[in-house]
Amino acid sequence: MSESKRALITGITGQDGSYLAEYLLGCGYEVHGLLRRSSTLNVGRVSHLQERIQLHYSDLTDSMSLQRVLQLCEPHEVYNLAAQSHVKVSFDQPIYTGDATALGVTRLLEAVRMIVPEARFYQASSSEMFGKVREVPQTELTPFHPRSPYAVAKVYGYWATVNYREAHGLFACNGILFNHESPRRGEDFVTRKITCAVARIAAGKQRELVLGNTEARRDWGYAGDYVELMWRMLQQEKPDDYVVATNEQWSVQQFVERAFELVDLDWRQYVRTDPRYFRPAEVDELIGNPAKAREQLGWQPRVRFDGLVRLMLAADLVANGVMPEFDWPEVEDIGLYAAPGFKLLRPAR
Structure with missing residues (x-):
């Protein structure tokens, strides 16, 4: 294995995954990514990186494939960005959304616990978890009230990450990302x-x-800004959860x-x-308070x-x-x- 730091990104072919892969490569990482098998090869967002990253076929609904990839690349950091991430689609496919976006987190956390327990884990949580908001702006302490199958699944993934941190001692963090966009959306x-x-x-x-x-x-923020904060979360002495937003x-x-x-x-x-x-069921307003990320991680959105x-x-x-x-x-x-x-x-x- 190379002596450089290794990262595994699920959802590497998505918007966030492509920006994160670029960022980690710029930091000198060896970058691995999961690629879900489909009838067409969907690697457009990372096509300019294909000579610099290593892709592995796997799926969050397949525990054995996750374990195989972790054994193969032995990552120091795992970024779980994969999900069925479209809110409207989640109403049409609630069962699949729960399987991939909720239970998929547990499958990956369990594989990390078994294969690379020292690895640091990032879970892509979502502002959609706040749903019918209880307070404005939303912080790390605002109660969740999810309003879609997607948001419900994300709440499950959030608490699974917290549970593996508290019960098994994993270095596991949640980034509660508010809407983040880019030309790759x-x-x-x-x-x-x-x-x-x-x-x-x-x-x-x-x-x-x-x-x-x-x-x-x-x-709304810029996805290229937000992936830097994902990385910063995993460089801290202790794992924690952070709201990522522009306020x-x-x-x-x-x-x-x-x-x-x-x-x-x-x-x-x-x-x-x-x-x-x-x-x-509509989510009328979301606005995040990123004060904790700003104070503890030194992060500010550029765009x-x-x-x-x-x-x-x-x-x-x-x-x-x-x-x-x-x-x-x-x-x-x-x-x-x-x-x-x-x-x-x-x-x-």
Whole structure:
């Protein structure tokens, strides 16, 4: 085995997994990731890293495969980012969501306990656990009131992580991440659905944007900022749980208005709502207080709301062959998202 520090990331092909893999490689880690077998190879977000990372077929619903991978790579750190993570889908597939997103955490924790008990473990918990919020803003001590099968499963995973820390002495942490977005966000999530649609409308490829509840309010940050805090949690002397947020709240409607404004279009001419996209049980407002992370881990988010909208929209415009006429945060190479044959003429300033 290499003498460099080794990390295993479940969900490495997702938004957070790809950013975390980049971050850990930059820190000199040997990075391993789990790849779930499917009919199509979904490695687009890490395709630029494939020569530098090692991928292993496994699944959170398969205990034996998890044990096999842990025996193979003997990680010093394990980051569990895999889940059925779409809230709306969780209402359609509640059993599978519970199996992968809830019991999957226990399977992985038990495998860590058996194979690499000295490894440090990070669990991706979610602000959706707060659901029907009891207080504003939400902290590490705010009671949970989950409002979807996804959120219920995440609450299970949260307490499983705490239990393995207290009962078995594992170095296990929960990061309670509020909404975090990027150009790598899946197009079925509302922020990316908005920026993709605005870019396509600006390029003449789409005529309208159909949304659900535009009054929902969220605490939105940049995924590239949040993965650094995942790593910082596992570098502390003692394991603990942390809220990761910006402590700012914006509505879906405000996200829509800002995105259309950046391309000089009137959102009223293109946007309509459809009840089919509303959740059976809505989460109206989420806003996190990251004071503990700021004070104990020395962390501050770099990208705020306006910068996030600019960053995501710029990437989607470039992907549709349109040069953005506004600046965006210099935190990633927008050129990675360029349409075939499109030349990025200038960097952000």
